[in-house]
Amino acid sequence: MKRGKVFALCLAAALSAAALTACGERTSGGTFTYEELMAKFEGDIEQNAVIRVLDNQMAVETGHLQEVLDAFNERYAEYNVQAVDANMDQYVDLEQNGPDGYGPDVLYQANDMLMRYAEGGHILPLPTEQLDIDTIPQTVMDVYKLETYGLDLYYGMPVAQQSTVLTYRKDLLPANWEEEWDDNQNGIPDMVETMNGLYAYSKQVKESSSGAKYGLYMSLVDQYFNTGYLLSYGAYVFGETHDDIGLAADGAETGLNLFRDLAGVLGSTCISQNATTQVATYLTNAAGTAFCTIGTPDWLTTFQENLTQTYVRDGMSEEEAAAAAKENLVVVAPPRLPKDGNIQKGLTNIEEETFAPTTMGGVNAFGISSYTKCPKASLAFVKFVSEYENLKWRSEALGAVPARTDLAEELGGVSEVLSERVSSGFVYMMPSTRDTQYIWDPLSSLFNDVATDNTTRDAPVYTTKEALKGALEKLVSDIRSAMAVGDIS
16 A cells, blocks of 8 residues: 555544644543544634744745744734744754754745645644635645545645746847747737747857856756656656656656757757755846846746846946846746757747746645644634735735735736736646655756766767657656655555
8 A cells, every 4th residue: 555545544543642732632442533633723713822824935044933933922912922934054953953842833845845744634624614724726725635534634725826927137138139039929028928039049058158158057966846748748746646656657768859959059068066955046137147037936036136136236226226127137938849849940930839838836825733832822823824915015025926816817917927827727737745855866866867968978879769769767766765765555
């Protein structure tokens, strides 16, 4: 029996044990029923509650988390509640720290990590009837769904959604782009509309600058970004069971060949450490060395800050520079891909010859630890951060794309772009299971190997679709091996 099935069958017992540890109470039978578990969220919040909140690095470093904690504590001052920073360095792993009483009460995580905790009984199912979920797409909610107690229960309150976007500098567009880089005369630059256009432009920039500048600059070893090339041509992660790993499905080799061609024009620098973080790529773009990058939208605020400082060094005032950075950084959907996978050819009819890509995506949510001694206060905090105005506050402060469609529409820009892609089915949600952890390292090794093949390898080996198919089959084999080693069935 596979891991996921084992956890699904045993989760009710695990939750019961976790809740028992936290509250020190038993039912007569020694376990908690679902009704008893939900009753823990009913009534007034606990007096003098102290809840530890784990948020992401950006929320901590920008000071946003502390501002939210202060606002929450002020609202619930009559209960003398204290929400505090859980200390990311020490309390990052609920599975390890929770049973010892050191984990967070409330935690913000991506869906694969949060649902890994759910499978292990480390977080509680949420009383969704007490949460505002009406404007959250069902596909987004479903990544936090797990059948337990004979019911479809939800273990996270979605806050932000994530996937790949293209960010480019409008002020670095060629002066003649409307004449030379808009073949279909639709007012959209070819290099941001199609991967063929971006490839051609990147090649031109690289050759004209003797390799000193880039059209596209991004990491060639990042699994999250690059898996989309496989997904777009028929690959999938898991089928109905985790025995069905679809990363080598027919057509995936076409996407991998496209990636290989892209690596050839980006070069070996994009395999090095200098390009493996979004901060590094944004610094490169902000410095004017590159026209665009492909990444996630949550670092847009950092990108704007870097570009603002570039403009200040060029002589602008802080106010002028900030306005220019906001104006010149444009976020759009990832470029359309050629149906035949050939990004080196010119296009004659974009609509007929290309299609919108599928990208890997995920959802970040707040969950509540099974080990909390203050479930009502913890739920109050989850409600608080997911309120419309507070979620808008978070999105504006951190550049996060809200999970709520009504808020995404109001914010516009990158939020609306990504929200529409999710709603249209162009985002492949990262599987919400602990087995997802086994795909990342093999995927990174694959992309590193294929990128190296077309950048620095003296004798390339992936020159045919058959060879690329073999690489994908090895990828699946490596994932199976990793899963087998970690299997506890």
